[in-house]
Structure formats: C-alpha cells, structure tokens
Amino acid sequence: MTVNSINLREKLGKLTEYWQPKIIAQMNDYHVKIAKLQGDFIWHSHPVTDELFLVVAGELRIDFRDGMVTLKPGEMCVVPNGVEHKPFAEEECSILMVELAGTLNTGDAGGERTVQDPQWI
Numbered sequence: 001m002t003v004n005s006i007n008l009r010e011k012l013g014k015l016t017e018y019w020q021p022k023i024i025a026q027m028n029d030y031h032v033k034i035a036k037l038q039g040d041f042i043w044h045s046h047p048v049t050d051e052l053f054l055v056v057a058g059e060l061r062i063d064f065r066d067g068m069v070t071l072k073p074g075e076m077c078v079v080p081n082g083v084e085h086k087p088f089a090e091e092e093c094s095i096l097m098v099e100l101a102g103t104l105n106t107g108d109a110g111g112e113r114t115v116q117d118p119q120w121i
Contacts (some may be wrong), residue, residue, distance in 0.1 A: 008056065012036070012094050014121050019113060021097065021105050022121045033097045033118060037089040044107035045084045049100035052078050058093030062086070 011024050015036045025032040037060065053060065054076035061070045062079065063086045069077050079085050106114040 008034070008096065011121055012056065015094075018092075019105070021115060021118050023118050024121060026101065027098075029101055030098055031101045031103070031118075033099070034121075035095055035097065037087060037093045037095060038091065039089065041087045042106060042109050042111065042113060043084055043086045044109035045082055046079075046099070046103055046107040047082050049103055050078050050081050051103070052076060052098040053087070054096040054098075056094040056096055058089060058091055060093045060095060061088045061090075063088060 006024055011034055018036050018038045019041060021033040021035040023031045023033050053071065055071040055073050057073055059070060059072055061068055065084055071077060104114050
C-alpha cells in the first residue's frame with residue numbers, strides 16, 4: 001500500500017466554482033472535502049452526522065437559528081447533527097470539511113444546489 005501526501009493548496013487551486021465540494025481523502029467512513037465559497041447558501045441540517053468546517057483562507061460565517069459563528073483562517077467548528085445552519089462568505093473563502101461519506105451538501109433541504117456525487121480531485 002502506498003501512502004501519499006495531499007497538498008491542500010494545490011487541490012484548492014483546482015477549484016473554479018463556488019459551493020461545489022470535492023473529495024480529497026477518505027478516513028474510515030468519512031470524506032474529507034474542500035470547497036470555495038462566496039455569497040449565501042441555504043438553510044439545512046444533517047440529521048445523521050456532525051459536520052466539521054475548517055477555514056483555510058478567507059472568512060466564513062455560519063448562521064444558526066439562535067446565533068452565529070465567524071471563522072477565520074485556521075479556525076474550525078463542528079456543527080452537531082440535526083442543527084439547522086446556513087454558511088455565508090462575503091468574500092471568497094476556502095474551506096475543508098469532514099463529514100460522513102454520502103452526506104449531501106444541502107443536507108435535508110435538497111434542491112438545485114445539491115451535489116449528488118462530489119468528484120474526487
């Protein structure tokens with residue numbers, strides 16, 4: 001078995017669209033994904049799994065029904081399963097996420113912004 005390093009900066013440089021997560025690794029039953037974000041997303045939750053957000057560049061605000069958290073580069077938070085949230089990035093933001101394999105980016109909300117089968121890059 002060969003174990004390779006993953007260059008996060010290189011992988012993020014391949015992203016050209018916002019809100020289109022890509023898979024860069026798998027750890028047990030979890031996918032490690034990256035994405036570039038800008039603007040507003042939709043309210044949604046993930047009833048079965050927690051979701052980890054780590055900001056690599058830029059700033060990410062995650063709104064909750066009872067508050068919000070703002071993340072800067074190097075900061076992360078875990079959104080517990082079932083908690084409704086809405087990510088927002090005023091300027092371009094690069095993030096890394098860890099979530100159960102098969103988790104949809106729009107969670108239980110669905111809709112046209114859903115990425116059914118994220119690509120591996």
